[in-house]
Amino acid sequence: MKYIPYGHQSIDEEDINAVVQVLKSDWLTQGPNIEFFEKALCAYTSAKFAVAVANATAALHLSCIALGLTSEDYLWTSPITFVASANCGLYCNAKVDFVDIELDTYNIDVDVLEEKLVFAEKNGKLPKIVVVVHFAGHSCKMEAIKKLSMRFGFYIIEDASHAVGGEYNNVKVGASVYSDITIFSFHPVKIITTGEGGAALTNNVELYDKLKKLRTHGITKNVNEFVNVADGPWYYEQVDLGYNYRMTDFQAALGANQLKKTDRFVQKRQEIFAYYVRSFAKYDIKLPTIRDNVVSALHLFPILVDAKRRREIFEELLRLNIGVNVHYIPVYKQPYYQRLGFPKCYCPNADQYYACTISLPIYASLPEEALAFVVRSLSTFYECNVAV
Numbered sequence: 001m002k003y004i005p006y007g008h009q010s011i012d013e014e015d016i017n018a019v020v021q022v023l024k025s026d027w028l029t030q031g032p033n034i035e036f037f038e039k040a041l042c043a044y045t046s047a048k049f050a051v052a053v054a055n056a057t058a059a060l061h062l063s064c065i066a067l068g069l070t071s072e073d074y075l076w077t078s079p080i081t082f083v084a085s086a087n088c089g090l091y092c093n094a095k096v097d098f099v100d101i102e103l104d105t106y107n108i109d110v111d112v113l114e115e116k117l118v119f120a121e122k123n124g125k126l127p128k129i130v131v132v133v134h135f136a137g138h139s140c141k142m143e144a145i146k147k148l149s150m151r152f153g154f155y156i157i158e159d160a161s162h163a164v165g166g167e168y169n170n171v172k173v174g175a176s177v178y179s180d181i182t183i184f185s186f187h188p189v190k191i192i193t194t195g196e197g198g199a200a201l202t203n204n205v206e207l208y209d210k211l212k213k214l215r216t217h218g219i220t221k222n223v224n225e226f227v228n229v230a231d232g233p234w235y236y237e238q239v240d241l242g243y244n245y246r247m248t249d250f251q252a253a254l255g256a257n258q259l260k261k262t263d264r265f266v267q268k269r270q271e272i273f274a275y276y277v278r279s280f281a282k283y284d285i286k287l288p289t290i291r292d293n294v295v296s297a298l299h300l301f302p303i304l305v306d307a308k309r310r311r312e313i314f315e316e317l318l319r320l321n322i323g324v325n326v327h328y329i330p331v332y333k334q335p336y337y338q339r340l341g342f343p344k345c346y347c348p349n350a351d352q353y354y355a356c357t358i359s360l361p362i363y364a365s366l367p368e369e370a371l372a373f374v375v376r377s378l379s380t381f382y383e384c385n386v387a388v
């Protein structure tokens with residue numbers, strides 16, 4: 001069997017043509033397709049504003065700056081995430097801390113969050129920002145988190161890198177109903193892709209203006225924002241310290257075309273999800289949970305197996321050319337974070353999850369034979385090697 005990765009893009013002729021068309025046009029970097037893609041993101045999610053950027057990490061970084069995160073502040077996030085959800089705090093020289101996960105969705109545990117906030121309030125160490133991660137595409141308990149943010153006064157960034165196309169309380173993730181900013185990633189393994197790419201969505205016009213300026217060096221060409229009188233028609237001002245975090249116009253054209261297919265992609269993932277659940281229900285495997293008020297975008301299919309056999313199962317699947325993966329090593333275990341002083345076993349649930357988890361392949365373009373092979377391979381392992 002040909003190597004089966006855990007995630008893969010789904011690109012068709014229409015996507016290719018969309019990119020080629022832009023390559024033949026006058027605009028290669030940020031041009032009309034950026035605005036078109038941003039409008040399409042707003043229409044799809046019902047967020048008021050969207051800012052397309054180079055990648056989700058850049059979107060997280062700019063969001064932290066736009067929300068005013070400094071070296072005086074704390075940023076909290078989940079330990080079961082890609083390192084970028086935490087690194088964005090360090091980019092701003094803020095202090096980063098982790099809130100343990102719940103063991104059904106593997107998202108940030110709202111009760112643990114509340115306890116930690118009560119304690120932090122007493123010590124005067126409340127976070128300025130909490131980055132909640134919709135792990136595997138399943139939304140966090142946003143209503144409860146929003147309530148806590150009003151009680152304790154912190155900003156909320158939704159890291160929805162996994163959750164493009166997902167829903168919470170019948171509203172698309174990205175609408176930012178319960179948060180200040182929502183982040184999307186368009187990396188090829190995610191739900192839709194632009195190669196590299198990301199976006200920040202918000203309903204707050206001030207944040208939107210800041211994000212847009214920060215994406216291009218902190219430069220404005222808007223006369224109303226000028227500090228000084230314009231020298232002439234060429235004039236622009238740098239009013240903030242921003243970055244070059246722009247997305248190219250051909251990436252945006254790809255993104256807009258991919259976005260049209262989001263619901264179809266998620267539906268394909270749902271079919272794969274259902275097939276896995278049916279196939280593995282009889283084995284001693286913990287399968288992902290989906291809450292009633294959530295449509296998960298199903299970026300990942302993490303299973304939990306006996307910790308003592310995880311490595312053996314992982315290696316056996318890898319030997320069969322199945323590109324299993326582990327999402328994620330708790331961020332505080334990374335050497336860089338260890339140097340910042342985090343204990344090796346900082347969050348018990350995250351540690352327990354990490355000891356058992358394996359991500360199985362799931363993506364819209366996963367061929368049926370490949371899916372059947374994954375199911376057969378893991379089933380065979382359980383039939384032959386594990387006493388049930």
Ligand SMILES: *Cc1c(COP(=O)(O)O)cnc(C)c1O
Pocket residue numbers: 055056057058081082084085133159161162184185186187196197198
């Ligand atoms: C992929 C990912 C990111 C970073 O996305 P890039 O677009 O590669 O920068 C951030 N957070 C999470 C949870 C991710 O999975």
